[in-house]
Amino acid sequence: MVFSSFDFLLWFxxxxxxxxxxxxxxxxxxxxxxxxxxxxxxxxxxxxxxxxLVLGSVVxxxxxxxxIGKNTPGKKLYLxxxxxWDFGCLFVFKYLDFFIRQFNHxxxxxxxxxxxxxxxxxxxxxxxxxxYLIDVYRGDVEAEYDLIDLGTYILMFPQLIxxxxxxFSDVQKQLHRRKVRQKEFLDGxxxxxxxxxxxxxxxxxxxxxWDDLKNVGYDSISTKAAWMxxxxxxxxxxxxxxxxxxxxxxxxxMFGFRFPKNFDHPYLxxxxxxxxxxxxxxxxxWFKEYVYFPLGGNRKGKGRMxxxxxxxxxxxxxxxxxxxxxxxxxxxxxxxxxLEKTYYGRFLTKHAFFGHLYMLFWIPxxxxxxxxxxxxxxxxxxxxxxxxxxxxxxxxxxxMYFEIYGxxxxxxxxxxxxLPENLFKKIRKSRYAPVIIIPIMGAILGxxxxxxxxxxxxxxxxxxx
Amino acid sequence: xxxxxxxxxxxxxxxxxxxxxxxxxxxxxxxxxPAKNQMQAPQTPPIAEITSTTVSQTTLYSLTETTTTxxxxxxDVTTTVSDAVTSTSVLTSATSTTVSEASQTNAPEDSSxxxxxxxxxxxxxxxxxxxxxxxxxxxxxxxxxxxxxxxRFDGAxxxxxxxxxxxxxxxxxxxxxxxKGQNFKTVLAAxxxxxxxxxxxxxxxxxxxxxxxxxxxxxxxxxxxxxxxxIIYIHGNLHVSHKRADKDSIVNNxxxxxxxxxxxxxxxxxxxxxxxxxxxxxxxxxYLKGSYTNDGVHPYSKHYAAWKEYxxxxxxxx
Numbered sequence: 001m002v003f004s005s006f007d008f009l010l011w012f013x014x015x016x017x018x019x020x021x022x023x024x025x026x027x028x029x030x031x032x033x034x035x036x037x038x039x040x041x042x043x044x045x046x047x048x049x050x051x052x053l054v055l056g057s058v059v060x061x062x063x064x065x066x067x068i069g070k071n072t073p074g075k076k077l078y079l080x081x082x083x084x085w086d087f088g089c090l091f092v093f094k095y096l097d098f099f100i101r102q103f104n105h106x107x108x109x110x111x112x113x114x115x116x117x118x119x120x121x122x123x124x125x126x127x128x129x130x131x132y133l134i135d136v137y138r139g140d141v142e143a144e145y146d147l148i149d150l151g152t153y154i155l156m157f158p159q160l161i162x163x164x165x166x167x168f169s170d171v172q173k174q175l176h177r178r179k180v181r182q183k184e185f186l187d188g189x190x191x192x193x194x195x196x197x198x199x200x201x202x203x204x205x206x207x208x209x210w211d212d213l214k215n216v217g218y219d220s221i222s223t224k225a226a227w228m229x230x231x232x233x234x235x236x237x238x239x240x241x242x243x244x245x246x247x248x249x250x251x252x253x254m255f256g257f258r259f260p261k262n263f264d265h266p267y268l269x270x271x272x273x274x275x276x277x278x279x280x281x282x283x284x285x286w287f288k289e290y291v292y293f294p295l296g297g298n299r300k301g302k303g304r305m306x307x308x309x310x311x312x313x314x315x316x317x318x319x320x321x322x323x324x325x326x327x328x329x330x331x332x333x334x335x336x337x338x339l340e341k342t343y344y345g346r347f348l349t350k351h352a353f354f355g356h357l358y359m360l361f362w363i364p365x366x367x368x369x370x371x372x373x374x375x376x377x378x379x380x381x382x383x384x385x386x387x388x389x390x391x392x393x394x395x396x397x398x399x400m401y402f403e404i405y406g407x408x409x410x411x412x413x414x415x416x417x418x419l420p421e422n423l424f425k426k427i428r429k430s431r432y433a434p435v436i437i438i439p440i441m442g443a444i445l446g447x448x449x450x451x452x453x454x455x456x457x458x459x460x461x462x463x464x465x
Numbered sequence: 466x467x468x469x470x471x472x473x474x475x476x477x478x479x480x481x482x483x484x485x486x487x488x489x490x491x492x493x494x495x496x497x498x499p500a501k502n503q504m505q506a507p508q509t510p511p512i513a514e515i516t517s518t519t520v521s522q523t524t525l526y527s528l529t530e531t532t533t534t535x536x537x538x539x540x541d542v543t544t545t546v547s548d549a550v551t552s553t554s555v556l557t558s559a560t561s562t563t564v565s566e567a568s569q570t571n572a573p574e575d576s577s578x579x580x581x582x583x584x585x586x587x588x589x590x591x592x593x594x595x596x597x598x599x600x601x602x603x604x605x606x607x608x609x610x611x612x613x614x615x616x617r618f619d620g621a622x623x624x625x626x627x628x629x630x631x632x633x634x635x636x637x638x639x640x641x642x643x644x645k646g647q648n649f650k651t652v653l654a655a656x657x658x659x660x661x662x663x664x665x666x667x668x669x670x671x672x673x674x675x676x677x678x679x680x681x682x683x684x685x686x687x688x689x690x691x692x693x694x695x696i697i698y699i700h701g702n703l704h705v706s707h708k709r710a711d712k713d714s715i716v717n718n719x720x721x722x723x724x725x726x727x728x729x730x731x732x733x734x735x736x737x738x739x740x741x742x743x744x745x746x747x748x749x750x751x752y753l754k755g756s757y758t759n760d761g762v763h764p765y766s767k768h769y770a771a772w773k774e775y776x777x778x779x780x781x782x783x
Contacts, residue, residue: 036481041490052487059480066473147476215758217765220615234650393615393766400614 001042003247004200004452012039013251020255021180029152029175032255039157050119053089057346058154059087061129068136069143078385082133083115090126092307093119098322121161123319125154127286134290141169149175158251162244164262165282167289171257178256188253190441195246197444200451202415203240205408206232209401210371218380222392225401226384230364232405233371235412238267241280260285267416270355271348272336272362283319310334320370325378329369336362476699548551584744587734593780596620600656602692603641604649605664608703608763613641615766616773624652630669631680658692662740662776664700666724667762671715678727685731696781699732701725701741707752711762716762718751740779745771 001008016035023031033345044050064082068075083184093116100111132153135141144150153175159166209232213221221229245262252259265278276284298305315329340348348355368385371377383389395401402409414420427436598618603609606629613623623641634649644652663684669677685697702721704710710717725741732739746764748754757764 055483055487062476145472147472147478147479151479211760215760215765217764217767220766406708464673 033152035117036155036157038178058151062150065143086126095322108181127165158248174257180256188250192247192250195243196448198239198243203236206236209405220393223387224398233365234367265418271340273340323373325373466756559630578771581771582778586779590779593777601660602658603662609664616769653691655772661695662698666702670720699728699739704753706761742772
């Protein structure tokens with residue numbers, strides 16, 4: 001059940017919210033957990049075993065958390081068991097087939113593929129559980145004895161399938177004591193609606209162009225169309241992901257939680273280093289806290305720092321998907337970050353103009369590696385971008401695409417900047433706030449509903465021919 | 466009892482409850498095996514429902530719906546398929562043999578353009594002379610849109626839009642170059658067309674089949690009324706890829722073939738001809754080649770050249 005579906009918007013969320021608000025204080029977590037399980041069960045309808053897997057995983061981590069929290073000499077062993085279990089699940093479901101395929105390149109080796117479907121949200125909740133166990137091990141947080149509270153933390157449906165990756169320490173207090181205030185509830189609704197608008201009205205529109213190019217075949221498009229496509233994809237990715245995060249944060253707020261911010265206008269960055277402090281911030285924090293710092297960060301000499309960065313970015317790439325292009329993508333980021341750190345990072349920060357120019361090139365280029373998993377097709381696309389591929393079937397095809405998607409590209413560009421948000425903040429402070437905000441929210445919601453109704457909500461599932 | 470023990474006790478109770486809950490849930494909900502390979506869609510979904518299914522047609526599509534449809538429809542399919550076999554015209558049976566021949570050679574992609582010339586034709590079909598398509602009208606859905614872009618005959622008129630079908634042909638506006646924004650009535654009245662090429666059907670596979678067929682015949686009557694001298698070329702609908710067909714109970718090749726054989730039966734080889742370009746794009750099993758498409762429905766743009774070549778070599782000249 002994606003957030004931008006009628007099942008969710010018209011049935012699940014309203015029903016859940018009403019029950020949640022009516023529930024007694026002590027039953028609120030139970031209520032959230034119940035609805036989260038229903039949410040997951042709905043998603044795992046085809047493979048019920050995944051629901052048992054996830055629930056079982058919660059129980060395993062609950063037990064191990066308690067064992068670690070007892071602070072006995074064996075706690076290192078418990079932590080190891082816990083992490084092996086959590087990352088083992090992630091490995092089996094997400095990466096096993098990838099490794100089998102690599103092994104099968106060795107002569108005479110022929111292992112069958114498992115063809116396992118990825119359990120919903122496993123990349124996200126594995127990281128959340130791992131952060132909990134490690135934090136308990138380090139003594140940063142106390143072990144959670146109440147399974148319902150822990151389950152609520154791990155399975156809470158707003159952040160279950162697409163983040164933000166909430167650390168236990170971020171929400172521990174709120175898990176035990178929180179108040180749903182009217183103002184925050186209403187703020188939460190607004191944030192949710194804005195996120196929904198980003199996803200449905202911007203990301204899905206822009207995604208159409210990328211889909212079109214895929215269906216047309218990269219080898220037939222013109223250079224200009226290729227650039228338009230990758231720019232549209234970059235925007236789609238941003239609005240899609242940040243919109244989803246925002247919906248999660250908004251719902252969290254409605255339920256009295258404060259989830260950490262996940263995006264901070266990343267496309268305004270002047271260096272890749274800055275970009276990754278502003279893009280998917282909770283993931284960056286996770287890698288910093290649980291990989292980079294434990295490896296020694298930058299305190300063990302330059303060589304060691306580069307090595308640590310290498311590890312972090314390979315893993316970051318691999319986390320995004322089990323394929324070579326994601327590893328390549330991680331490598332590219334690593335190289336750029338090292339270059340910035342050693343050579344020109346400071347220059348770009350000082351001279352923002354060059355910084356933006358630099359990022360204007362590297363943002364779409366890096367997302368290209370992310371977008372095209374087939375390395376051969378990637379080569380085709382690159383050749384198109386730099387104009388040395390086969391000639392385009394229709395040399396002026398970009399005018400056709402611009403006619404359809406031009407307005408969305410321009411609107412998207414505007415929403416990549418901080419202008420709309422700053423304006424919105426100003427309006428909220430003004431005296432006329434409700435008079436302006438309510439119609440705006442109504443319009444976003446209405447348009448989003450209309451688009452979803454027209455079946456235009458999900459570019460990957462459209463089926464009009 | 467201290468607080469922690471209490472919490473643990475509570476948690477264990479929760480686990481037991483949860484297991485009990487899931488166990489009963491499993492019994493009632495999940496015991497019904499999700500039906501795979503459904504052959505036929507519900508016969509009469511109201512038109513509005515089709516548009517709204519596009520919304521909920523996610524991978525997590527509700528179980529109940531799929532289970533009910535299969536039990537209904539298996540018998541329907543067997544009858545329609547046998548109908549299809551008997552009503553297939555000479556032309557289509559001829560094509561089906563060439564399908565296997567063409568794809569067994571495992572020819573490189575570009576050769577499909579030259580293959581196009583060799584696909585079966587009726588005795589009166591020859592190469593189109595210059596200007597043949599200047600008074601031709603092309604009507605169709607997104608695949609016809611593709612032809613209008615990447616296999617375009619300059620001079621021809623195209624009425625095409627994504628999602629077009631015979632039900633909404635009068636409500637739709639053309640998206641094709643030259644007629645953009647015009648409705649069907651205007652385009653049809655704009656000229657005395659001498660040839661009319663149609664490819665429609667894939668978007669209405671989920672509707673009541675008899676009504677759809679009637680609509681199609683009405684459309685042809687209407688075109689004949691507006692352009693009495695026109696030769697009408699009915700395209701069989703393009704197949705979908707294996708991957709695409711497997712996950713769809715409506716848009717799959719069983720459905721497409723059933724409908725295509727009806728379309729073939731409309732041909733009288735005097736004023737109305739049936740054209741099947743599927744052999745250009747199909748693999749040995751009759752699916753749209755996986756390497757020819759991204760979404761399983763639309764061939765890559767470079768492949769439309771073969772279709773164009775087919776039309777240019779399969780023309781009835783009067």
